[in-house]
Amino acid sequence: MKAVRSVLFVPGHKADWILKALASQADAIIIDLEDSVPEASKADARINAREAIQANNTDKTVLVRPNALDTQHFGKDIESVAVSGLTALLLPKLFSRDDMIRFDALVTAAEILNGVERGSIELVPTLETAASVNKVDELLDAPRVGGVMAAAAKDADISREVGFSWTEEGFETLYLRSKVVVAARSAGIQCILLGLWQDVHNLDGMRRFAQANSGLGYSGQVLIHPSHAEIANEEYGLSEKQADYYRRLIAAFEAGVAVGNGAVSFEGDHIDLAHANNARDLLIQSGQSLESN
Structure with missing residues (x-):
């Protein structure tokens, strides 16, 4: 369900x-x-x-x-x-x-x-x-x-x-x-x-x-x-503002991985794979797209 x-x-x-x-x-x-x-x-x-x-x-x-x-x-x-x-x-x-x-x-x-x-x-x-x-x-x-x-x-x-x-x-x-x-x-x-x-x-x-x-x-x-x-x-779920934040977080992490970094700084926070995975799960569970509009 x-x-x-x-x-x-x-x-x-x-x-x-x-x-x-x-x-x-x-x-x-x-x-x-x-x-x-x-x-x-x-x-x-x-x-x-x-x-x-x-x-x-x-x-x-x-x-x-x-x-x-x-x-x-x-x-x-x-x-x-x-x-x-x-x-x-x-x-x-x-x-x-x-x-x-x-x-x-x-x-x-x-x-x-x-x-x-x-x-x-x-x-x-x-x-x-x-x-x-x-x-x-x-x-x-x-x-x-x-x-x-x-x-x-x-x-x-x-x-x-x-x-x-x-x-x-x-x-x-x-x-x-x-x-x-x-x-x-x-x-x-x-x-x-x-x-x-x-x-x-x-x-x-x-x-x-x-x-x-x-x-x-x-x-x-x-x-x-x-x-x-x-x-x-x-x-409950994610607002569009929150969803946009998590999409940008994922994009920042993936950009870091592309140049050989396992962790990056995103809007003042240290993020790594766990944060990106959490962001993906939240977007999926709330029925939001993983891609920016």
Whole structure:
């Protein structure tokens, strides 16, 4: 799964909201069948999700969050939405790699039933339990994993599980967030998401939150309001100004190599092969060209 900067949550029982989410500035959407959908609306949410996936004619990445394994809904959820056009399932309330294996088997059966290429739908574990954070390496070693989402929201499942008191500065979740990034990079995963900023109207706070987590290595953020997409798109990935800087860095290094130097001075910094490789990786991960315009 490619890295995305902004991923907008939308309740599955709100069909008109799904259409608005697909028209938003977000790189991707998550159609939720779980916590944001009332019990009486679960069936409607499944129908809406399936129809939206099949009718989607945008370039957005589409994920669905099914209900957890301890509910009566997860089987029907996966059977309904595992259709062509679905990129991945965002998996809730995981405790071990065994849970990932259970979901993998269900998705395989649904792909066969719905005539979808076997193995094409990826899994994105949500780390919202203490056990899942503790066993993140095992979860990311499971089949189909295409990304990961770390949960660090105020007063949500993760805060209850771990017992931390949320602050905007985030010191209480720094270890958790850092551990997930290292595990994801070690597993070769590029789509590393964080969720989420809950104060809809505090856009300055949202920007600080995004800047801090982009700096930690997250590729993007899960959002609950369309107004946050523009900020996330600006703070995650590379701006054109940053991309130009890295292109020029690569060019300076390559010019040095051409005359027999293994390291050069670039805009006051000492750079060598490691810096050039890092610049290339950042440009590729953000979908930017390596060549100057």
